[in-house]
Amino acid sequence: xxxxxxxNSVSGLMQTMYKLQQNAQQIxxxxxxxxxxxxxxxxxxxxxxxxMQAEADVKTVSTADQMLGTVIDTxx
Numbered sequence: 819x820x821x822x823x824x825x826n827s828v829s830g831l832m833q834t835m836y837k838l839q840q841n842a843q844q845i846x847x848x849x850x851x852x853x854x855x856x857x858x859x860x861x862x863x864x865x866x867x868x869x870m871q872a873e874a875d876v877k878t879v880s881t882a883d884q885m886l887g888t889v890i891d892t893x894x
Contacts, residue, residue, distance in 0.1 A: 824882035831875035838868045 845861050 821886065824879060824886060827875050827878040827882055831872060831879060834868055834872045834875055838865065838872065841865050841868060 841861055841864055845858065845865070
């Protein structure tokens with residue numbers, strides 16, 4: 819179970835990082851800037867949500883790593 823949690827967390831983090839990069843490219847592109855302030859605001863809010871998701875994923879990875887370490891120490 820711990821490996822599954824670790825694997826899922828890492829996968830989620832990678833997906834979030836990919837979405838962050840895509841969002842940043844859209845924000846930086848001239849087409850996004852021409853589409854108006856509301857579109858940029860929406861993308862900025864989305865970027866903040868993705869950052870919070872990334873932080874949650876990192877905490878989950880850390881917790882899974884600690885749990886796995888405890889299991890290994892217990893069995894050793």
